[in-house]
Amino acid sequence: MQCFSDRLCRAVLDKKTPLIVGIDPVLEQMPPMLLAKKNVGKSSAAVAGLFLEFGLAIIEVAAPLVPAVKINSAYFERYHSPGVSVYRQLIKAARQAGLLVVGDVKRSDIGHTAAQYAVAQLADTDYTDLVENAGPDAITINAYLGSDGVKPFLDIASAAGKGIFVLVRTSNPGGAEIQELPLADGRPLYLHMADLVNRWDTSVGEYGWSSLGAVVGATTGPSLAAIRAAAGRAVFLIPGFGAQGGSLSDCLPALDARGLGAMIAASRSIIYAYRDAKYAEPAEIDWRRAVEQALIDHKTQIASLVKYA
């Protein structure tokens, strides 16, 4: 069984990009041509069904172009059990389409409870009553609870060849209030967290990267390079490219000379490309063509800075 980091490196080299697509569906932002077909009314299952159709289309467009998708659980949990089922159905579909899948769940707990979350999220199951038996290839977690809040996730991920991304420095302005707190030793808290990630890391794949990664925002500028220095083998999951205003050049220190070591995620600027005047013409014909064009444009933009052999 290949470890997550090796599968990711191979996929990045294959697709020649670290770009990944975030799937965060919001009812009010669904393409009008998709919404028009359905009257979701007061049915959570109807909304979930719409998200399934939306997500499957994104996956179909993304599969030949990028190594992975990041699916954000919150947007599905919002519609309760039908939403949770669709979240898992999309994971299964993305994996079947040859994409790696990051489940963006930001879970946190300790010991036995953390193990429940880890199994819930990461395990591939064989329930006869579920269509959604495939778990994602990696998930995001919040490590405020310390190593006994990380180890259960790491153990279950390692055993299954899957990956974990620990929140280190997030892309939001308020992240600084806690993550940039200066510690007694002079370092900001996020660098201590990066050190812990480095310490918790137990294995490294053929490509020299670990399956214990770090979430580092694209908007955090110079701190990204400092985190790379502290956690040298951790793959970075970098959200905030595109809609959140992160600069691409700020992400470059995350990558090695081969262009490996990070996933750069864009969500709204791709999945809602139908709203962008730039893509009006493909969107008028088919909203999925706007997604495809936006994806190609994002990929081209990254390719101007990161070269693959």
Place this chain on the structure above:
Amino acid sequence: MQCFSDRLCRAVLDKKTPLIVGIDPVLEQMPPMLLAKKNVGKSSAAVAGLFLEFGLAIIEVAAPLVPAVKINSAYFERYHSPGVSVYRQLIKAARQAGLLVVGDVKRSDIGHTAAQYAVAQLADTDYTDLVENAGPDAITINAYLGSDGVKPFLDIASAAGKGIFVLVRTSNPGGAEIQELPLADGRPLYLHMADLVNRWDTSVGEYGWSSLGAVVGATTGPSLAAIRAAAGRAVFLIPGFGAQGGSLSDCLPALDARGLGAMIAASRSIIYAYRDAKYAEPAEIDWRRAVEQALIDHKTQIASLVKYA
């Protein structure tokens, strides 16, 4: 609409105890007399159905004795969409039985995504296709992402008269690795978090307590009193009493002279009381009688230290 903290204070005074029961069902620990009736096989819905029966029995026993139950989402998410449905069905049943409900979900995210989690968890909905439209009265969150990871939860909770508990100092040994880090100003990180809770707090109820509370472990000893000094109006949710070895007298600084200001949670030592030799006789007749006896014993133990008018 009464705020969460007032509803809680009234319920604590009514039941004359700050004790609450944690519902964290694990298949392997279900009472044998309950398991014997079912062959769950490879069906996640069958396990979820078992948890529903187990949880409903706990709720029925607990309702006349305690102000609230804490239901841990992880143990239900473990069984995917059928589990998530049962989690919400138990919330509804507990509320109908007159109990307050804390959803122990430890969610974290920022901005729009945090709002999705907040709605998912806290909102009472009116979907025509769901039996599980009632949300819990309060939830736990992880604030490592800072104020823009807290405000969406707080806004949605405040509008609905519900509560939020921020993880401040958790009961696990590894919690110290991050939460007790000394900051440049000499304080440990958890006291900074307690200060933030105090600063984020926007309102206080008739009883003088805020609906923005703090999770503080029973095993953290003297730090609990320091957190109380920093976050004077925050209701404490104190897990770790009972099975996790927390000392009851360490919890006392959390409470005011009326016995208000905290919920003290016990889970395994109550819900799995059938395994305790002490309760062998009621358990042989009916596992629910062991739960009831354990609950009464926990309540008596607390009553020896905390008096209600």
